[in-house]
Amino acid sequence: QVQLVQSGAEVKRPGSSVRVSCKTSRDAFTRHTFHWVRQAPGRGLEYMGGVVPGYGKTSYAQKFQDTVTITADDSATTAYLEVKWLTSDDTAMYYCARGTFSNYFDSWGQGTLVTVSS
Amino acid sequence: QSVLTQPPSLSATPGQNVTISCSGSGSNIGDHYVSWYQQLPGTAPKLLIYDNHERPSGIPDRFSGSKSGTSATLDITGLRTGDEADYYCATFDSSLSVGVFGGGTKLTVL
Numbered sequence: 231q232v233q234l235v236q237s238g239a240e241v242k243r244p245g246s247s248v249r250v251s252c253k254t255s256r257d258a259f260t261r262h263t264f265h266w267v268r269q270a271p272g273r274g275l276e277y278m279g280g281v282v283p284g285y286g287k288t289s290y291a292q293k294f295q296d297t298v299t300i301t302a303d304d305s306a307t308t309a310y311l312e313v314k315w316l317t318s319d320d321t322a323m324y325y326c327a328r329g330t331f332s333n334y335f336d337s338w339g340q341g342t343l344v345t346v347s348s
Numbered sequence: 349q350s351v352l353t354q355p356p357s358l359s360a361t362p363g364q365n366v367t368i369s370c371s372g373s374g375s376n377i378g379d380h381y382v383s384w385y386q387q388l389p390g391t392a393p394k395l396l397i398y399d400n401h402e403r404p405s406g407i408p409d410r411f412s413g414s415k416s417g418t419s420a421t422l423d424i425t426g427l428r429t430g431d432e433a434d435y436y437c438a439t440f441d442s443s444l445s446v447g448v449f450g451g452g453t454k455l456t457v458l
Contacts, residue, residue, distance in 0.1 A: 274452040275393065275436050275449045277438075277446055279446065325392055329447075330398075333439065335393075335438070335447075336395050336404065
């Protein structure tokens with residue numbers, strides 16, 4: 231059973247940044263991609279972007295291209311999501327998901343709640 | 349507005365069968381595999397169907413998927429109260445070069 235363990239809940243001020251981590255085992259990390267999906271309160275799933283570990287190649291949904299950075303640390307077998315210039319609209323649950331080369335997400339983290347409030 | 353279109357809600361009674369539709373276009377469903385996810389209240393999404401119709405181990409055969417052209421469907425037979433959840437379709441979009449989700453369907457089992 232693949233486990234993706236995300237960092238804990240965050241409360242941030244508007245205009246600040248947040249970094250969320252997603253750690254898994256070496257076996258689960260290798261030969262997969264890692265993605266971030268957010269879910270605002272009461273809303274649906276929204277794809278943000280993903281990374282190919284080992285190559286550092288990233289892709290982002292257009293909406294997030296200027297405010298989001300996704301990285302992967304191969305030695306730590308961890309993927310990261312950084313969101314800059316937070317606004318109240320960024321208050322959401324953020325999920326990491328492991329991707330396959332058939333473009334589906336076979337394992338999900340438990341979610342990290344990010345609350346943006348002054 | 350989601351790239352993939354799903355009915356916002358459906359309701360049915362235990363034992364009934366339901367079909368959840370997912371409509372897209374040539375650059376997404378028409379050209380790529382579709383996957384489906386189940387999100388029970390307060391939990392992370394879980395993979396239900398991949399590669400249009402394949403089930404991961406542990407997913408009962410009451411759940412089945414299919415694709416035709418630019419649309420996909422998720423069928424659930426013999427509904428149970430535990431199937432009450434939000435269901436999302438997803439695929440890759442060649443024009444956007446990223447993954448895309450449907451808006452989700454809230455299934456109520458009365």
